[in-house]
Amino acid sequence: MKTDVVVIGAGVIGGAIALELAKAGRSVVIVDKGSAAGAGSTSASSAIIRFSYSTHDAVLMAWESASIWENWADYLGAIDPDGMARFIRTGYLVYRTAGYDGESVRVIWDDLKIPYEILNADQLRKKFPALDANSYWPPKRIDDPAFGDDAVGELSGLYDPLSGFMDDPMLAAHNLINAAKVLGAQTRFREEVVAIDKESSRVTGVTLASGERIESAIVVNAAGPHASKINKIAGVLDEMNIRHRPLRQEVYVAPAPNGFKLEDNVPVVADLDTGIYFRPHLGGTINLGGTEPACDELHWIDDADDWREETTVEIWETMMLRLARRMPDFGVPVSPSGIGALYDATDDWVPIYDRSSIDGYFMACGTSGNQFKNAPMAETFIRLLIEAAEAGRNHDTDPISYIGPRSGRAINVGAFSRLREVQNTSGTVMG
């Protein structure tokens, strides 16, 4: 089999790249060892669409991507007969606490004219009565005797009214793959890439576990938590200045109390004061995950094919009781409902969208638990990187940039280089 491009991975990132390259008139084959689009880490995503990152390029990328989620059907250009994912606008509240003042984000929002309000504790209580506006800093585990200590002060918050979430991340990936297929892309599910084929320093295709070869002058690694494995077999790990590796996480669903249901106009909340993020979800529920506070152990995984999918009682209890501190009417459920999942986390929690030293081999990886929202820009960056390489431009020494249509500002694609120095970020999923 011969094609212009092989995309490894049919998650939200691979799906978006496949669509963009199919729109550009290239023949695309998407290979995924799973059985369906978005069935990898995308299926576990909280799918929050926000614009709060520590660096200018990351905020711009999210701001530009958000307008695509809001106009999803137009962007796809095809209605998926299996249903369409929807953007649900809720707004986004990030508490300002002792360990996180949100200033770097606020300065960038001012510069980009992204609308927001600063709310003091009284304003927070009035606007979101279901939420306690006290500070319990620092975040603690439940085995810490200080877990239930009294508040140490009050919080303020940054609130942006335009953020939200996509109601079904796996369906969003399905929508992308469907739209790519309408334009002629082909899918190969239940097929595993086991080798990246090369001749001298140029990629020539991939070999599948079945022994079949797919010939292609362009291969894009969008294998999510398996991406470092693919980079290893491609032989490009040593040239990278930024590491990326699987990090196990747990996310939960719990019944929402009255006052924090979707219809109550409540926001997505980043609560670095207690170490959780949460958002309202359909069906009267809340989605909840952690923000990697210093007290929580990080569970790095050696092999993305060998890890525990079941949740852990201690982590679940900690998360639920943290939520109960922030939301006094929350009734802790009697048993956990959640899943284990993997991030592909980099050293600085900034993703990698880049070329490599192998001509024709590109990577869209290191998505660090925060790149669902950026899939619509990741695909543009990969297309531009491919076009730049074909035009003989060396992005490593002469980085490309992209002018966002919403902001009119240039995003430096070099900010996502595998060769970058570790960036000064929050060092967590907040990016």
Ligand SMILES: Cc1cc2nc3c(=O)[nH]c(=O)nc-3n(C[C@H](O)[C@H](O)[C@H](O)COP(=O)(O)OP(=O)(O)OC[C@H]3O[C@@H](n4cnc5c(N)ncnc54)[C@H](O)[C@@H]3O)c2cc1C
């Ligand atoms: C619990 C959780 C919550 C998150 N919440 C948010 C959020 O609120 N907002 C946000 O913006 N981001 C969030 N993220 C991050 C975001 O969801 C991910 O960055 C994104 O879904 C990654 O997509 P992907 O396509 O790169 O990877 P995946 O969806 O994992 O897709 C990779 C695919 O590659 C395939 N594959 C792997 N190896 C091979 C191989 N050798 N051959 C063939 N196929 C292979 C896999 O089967 C898989 O389907 C979250 C992530 C997690 C895990």
